[in-house]
Amino acid sequence: MASCTLSLHVLSSGSCGNAALVDYQGHLLAIDCGICKREYLRRCADLHIDPCAIQAILITHDHSDHTKGLGVLARGLAKQGCHPAVYVSDTVRDASPRVQELERICDVHPMSAGSSLSLAGMQVMPFHTSHDAAESFGFRIEAPNASDSCAQNDVLGFMTDTGIVPDAAHEALKGSRILGIESNHDVTMLATGEYPASLKRRIRSDYGHLSNDECATEVSRLLNDSLEQIVALHISEHNNTFGMPVRVLESMLAHNGHHAHVQAGLPRTPISVS
Numbered sequence: 001m002a003s004c005t006l007s008l009h010v011l012s013s014g015s016c017g018n019a020a021l022v023d024y025q026g027h028l029l030a031i032d033c034g035i036c037k038r039e040y041l042r043r044c045a046d047l048h049i050d051p052c053a054i055q056a057i058l059i060t061h062d063h064s065d066h067t068k069g070l071g072v073l074a075r076g077l078a079k080q081g082c083h084p085a086v087y088v089s090d091t092v093r094d095a096s097p098r099v100q101e102l103e104r105i106c107d108v109h110p111m112s113a114g115s116s117l118s119l120a121g122m123q124v125m126p127f128h129t130s131h132d133a134a135e136s137f138g139f140r141i142e143a144p145n146a147s148d149s150c151a152q153n154d155v156l157g158f159m160t161d162t163g164i165v166p167d168a169a170h171e172a173l174k175g176s177r178i179l180g181i182e183s184n185h186d187v188t189m190l191a192t193g194e195y196p197a198s199l200k201r202r203i204r205s206d207y208g209h210l211s212n213d214e215c216a217t218e219v220s221r222l223l224n225d226s227l228e229q230i231v232a233l234h235i236s237e238h239n240n241t242f243g244m245p246v247r248v249l250e251s252m253l254a255h256n257g258h259h260a261h262v263q264a265g266l267p268r269t270p271i272s273v274s
């Protein structure tokens with residue numbers, strides 16, 4: 001397989017905390033920080049990543065599993081002389097005291113769906129997801145490829161925390177080589193599990209989370225020659241297993257004769273995909 005430009009590091013994924021990094025030739029973009037600073041730094045060290053190479057932090061939405069570690073992490077990085085800028089929508093900032101607190105520590109810039117940002121040598125296109133937060137986003141991230149054997153631009157798609165796939169999100173994910181996509185729950189495990197009915201309804205709603213089958217359906221609509229790596233994200237520890245999203249995706253790929261590699265993003269063990 002050709003060695004292309006972008007990598008995705010998933011430091012933590014799931015309802016207990018989400019944090020990911022996109023790596024372009026050693027320049028890092030962070031997506032969310034829903035874990036504590038100590039774990040964030042330990043997992044970076046496990047992957048031989050220097051957190052001072054983080055040039056910007058993107059925030060998907062205001063839920064605490066995506067934001068609770070941001071302030072302490074930003075303060076910790078500032079002590080080491082590192083000052084990544086934070087990109088967040090005005091609506092998410094207004095809804096989140098944690099994000100407002102960040103304005104005292106770092107530069108906070110506005111972000112909006114459909115407006116491309118140029119960050120750390122990458123082009124970042126935020127798009128809306130469908131979730132019960134003040135506002136919520138996924139990202140299409142592109143960077144020029146160094147190698148002739150790769151496509152002209154390397155593309156990484158990232159989408160979690162969405163009850164459905166809006167048309168604009170589907171369009172933005174097209175052509176991804178690396179795709180990080182939510183595969184939150186198995187519908188039967190959720191239906192028969194112990195969650196209260198109101199929470200089950202919330203998860204299954206258009207503003208909740210994608211099931212394994214919904215994830216596989218969306219990926220099946222995105223299959224093309226560019227797609228090499230799929231990472232199943234935000235996997236529920238109560239209503240799913242870490243094997244099931246991988247099996248569902250692999251059987252969809254086999255059915256379509258596609259050879260993309262699939263793995264699960266984990267809550268406690270960091271993984272890298274390139």
Ligand SMILES: [Zn+2]
Nearest residue numbers: 015063065161
């Ligand atoms: Zn979440």
Ligand SMILES: [Zn+2]
Nearest residue numbers: 063131133161
């Ligand atoms: Zn959420």
